[in-house]
Amino acid sequence: AQKVTQAQTEISVVEKEDVTLDCVYETRDTTYYLFWYKQPPSGELVFLIRRNSFDEQNEISGRYSWNFQKSTSSFNFTITASQVVDSAVYFCALIGNFNKFYFGSGTKLNVKP
């Protein structure tokens, strides 16, 4: 069975704080891909990053970084020096051997000025 868990329903931080969004997944597939999407208040879904199961290198893109650890089945997302524009719902997703994506329930991030 495939499953993605985002245990943090909502997080509130003050601008410039660092924040980490957790994502834990379950899969029996040996090859799989993990994704993060952002849904700002305007409602659209924006692709942020993908990672395949064979690549455990951390990735950094500006203020965003991702930590993938197969040993703990986690793919966590950190925003450094958060900004008000980072306020959104963030979704983690998994796709395995078949063509279906499995999404977590999302984490709502509130960044206050």
Place this chain on the structure above:
Amino acid sequence: NAGVTQTPKFRVLKTGQSMTLLCAQDMNHEYMYWYRQDPGMGLRLIHYSVGEGTTAKGEVPDGYNVSRLKKQNFLLGLESAAPSQTSVYFCASRSLGGSQPQHFGDGTRLSIL
């Protein structure tokens, strides 16, 4: 670049009415998906298609039908709308390959009274 276009953006129906949501993509993508998004539940897959003329059930298919007569279009039908189908509906498409991310439309907000 249009990407993925959903029609309509908003709709209010009465219980028992029928309607069709249209999703059109201009990226020549093979795969197309319909999701519903409800508060606290993330995105749940309704139906998906891996190519023209093919469809498959997702996680929550009951009460919905789909058709993919043309590669660029994926239609979602509600034969007899129920209040439980009040939701935001998202269409997505992606190209071949597990690593390919989904590209989402802007969503359709549907209310069933």
